Amino acid sequence: MIRVLLVDDQHLVRAGLRMLCETDAALEVVGEASTGTEGVRLVEQLCPDVVLMDLRMPGMDGIRATATILAARPQTRVLALTTFDDDDHLYPALAAGACGFLVKDASPADLLRGIHRAAEGDRPFSPEVLRRVVDTALSARATPVDHPALPGLTAREAQVLALVADGLGNAEIATRLHLGITTVKTHVTNLMAKTGSANRVQLAVLGARQR
Secondary structure (H helix, E strand, O other): OOEEEEOOOOOOHHHHHHHHHOOOOOEEEEEEOOOOOHHHHHHHHHHHHHHEEOOOOOOOOHHHHHHHHHHOOOOEEEEEEEEEOOOOHHHHHHHHHEEEEEEEEHHHHHHHHHHHHHHOOOOOOOOHHHHHHHHHHHHHOOOOOOOOOOOOOHHHHHHHHHHHHHOHHHHHHHHOOOOOOHHHHHHHHHHHHHOOOOHHHHHHHHHHHHO
C-alpha cells in the first residue's frame, strides 16, 4: 500500500485528488493539508510514502515545504503539482528536491501512474513539463555548440537516452522498446553514471543536446 499525503490550498483540488486516489486499491490517502506548514507537520505525524505538493500556497509555499520535509525525511517522495505556466516555481522546487512534476490538468491515468512511479523511486514528469525544462536549458546556451556522440554508450543505451529526452518514463520506455522495466531502470542508472548526470532532468537535457 502506498501512503499518500495531499497538500494543496484549494479544497476542491484536494477532494478531486482524494477521489482519484480512492479508485486505486494500491493507494491510501492518509491525510490532507491546506498549507505548507501543515503539510510539514503531517509528514512528521503520518510518514507518507508520497506527498502530492502544490507549489503556490500562501505562507510557506510548496518549495519551502518540500525542502523542509526532505531535510527531515529524505526517504519521502515529494511530487510537485504545477500549472503549465509555473516556471518560476518549477525550477526552485527541483532544486529543493522534488522527485518529479505533474501538471494539474494531466489525465487521471497519468496522475495515478506518476504516484506509483514516485513511490518506486522513479522521477515522473509530465512530458510537456520535461520538454519545457529541456528547451529552457538548451536555449540558455548563447552560442550553438556541436555535441559529439557520447563515448561508451551501447546502442540500447542510446535508444533509452533518446526516449528519456522525449519525456518518457521507465514503463513507457519499456513498452516502446519491448524491454522489462527492471532492464530499463538499469539502463537509466548506467546512463546517469556514464554521463555524470545527477538526476533525470540533467540526463534528458544531455540527450536532447545529442540531437
